[in-house]
Structure formats: C-alpha cells, structure tokens
Amino acid sequence: MIKLYGVPASRAFRPLWMLRELDLPFENVPTHYATGDTRQAEFLKLNPNGHIPVLVDGTTVLWESLAITFYLARQYGAGSLWPSTVADEGRAFQWSFWALTEVEGPLLAVLSHRRILPPEQRDAAAASANEVKLVGPFGVLEGALRGRETLLGGALSVADLNVASVVSWAIPGGIDLGRWPQVAAWLARCTSRPACKAARG
DSSP: OEEEESOSSSTTHHHHHHHHHTTOOEEEEOOOTTTTGGGSHHHHHHOTTOOSOEEEETTEEEESHHHHHHHHHHHHOBTTTBOSSHHHHHHHHHHHHHIIIIIIHHHHHHHIIIIISOGGGOOHHHHHHHHHHTHHHHHHHHHHHTTOSSSSSSSOOHHHHHHHHHHGGGTTTTOOGGGOHHHHHHHHHHHTSHHHHHHHO
C-alpha cells in the first residue's frame, strides 16, 4: 500500500489531496516537521533532507511535494488529472513551478505574520509588504483564468491542484481575493471538492 509521510498542515497537503482525488488506498503516516519526527534515523533513510512529505509506493521513494503530485498524477491519473498532451504537460509544470517561485514565498510570509507566528513575533508591516508583492502574480493568474474554468481548460488537473494548494493560503492569511474574481471563483471550485476537504482532515 502507498504510504505518505506528513501532516495536512504542511506541504504534504498537496499529495494528500492528489491521493484523495485519485481515490487510491493509502496510509498517512503522521510525521510532523516541528516535533523531531523528521530527524529520526528511520525517517532520514527515506529523506536525508529531513523534510516532509515523503511518498513510498512499492520500491519507489519520493520526496518534494510537487514531484510526488506529478508522479501520482502520471502513474495513476492518466486521462484525468495528468495532461493528455506534451504541451499541456509543459503548462502543468509551468504553473506548478510558478506557484512556488512567484506566490509561495510572499504568501507564506503573509500567513506567518498574520496567523502562524506567536503574536509577539508578528510584524504587520512585513505582512502588508508581502501582500503587495502578490498583486502582480495574482493579476497574472486572473488573466489566465478569464474565460476558462481551470488552468489548462477542461477538467481539473495536477496544475490546478498544485497552484490551488498554495493560493488557498490567502484565505487564512486574510487576503481579500475580491480584486481577482476569476481567481476567487476558481479557488472556491477547487477547495470545495470532496477530495480537498478530505485531505485537510
């Protein structure tokens, strides 16, 4: 059986969501980044970097959340979550890497200073400055979604799952997505899916 090491409140959420979308039997091995779990010798044999998530599928061991979602979609989601053309594969990679390079850093900073860090460590100015950095990327996403339901067109794909898993941090981060109605509607469609809700636990 597939094993996924990690907890939903981490980047492990992405592969957990993918596993639910694919309706695959799997075991979630609770492994937390803040408790020392990832520094245990047995875990370091799976990922010497000491980070979650880690996927074990038979003899295949993978770490890095995007690598795991790509693997699962291609291995088990052909005809649905995995793109059917090479061009769309390229766009799936493009949007997934875009989410990490353009959105994740500033959005995580916003979330940290408004929600995650202890109150005495939060910096409202840092949160606001990083929210400003998101105006451009969110505008790009708004334009890409204009006139379409998903990033690649057609059904939900690995691209939507990867990008939505990052953009969804805007909600607990207190960012008003009303300025980007296409993004807001797309995110609501993605996160209202039963598989997404189940992955959050």
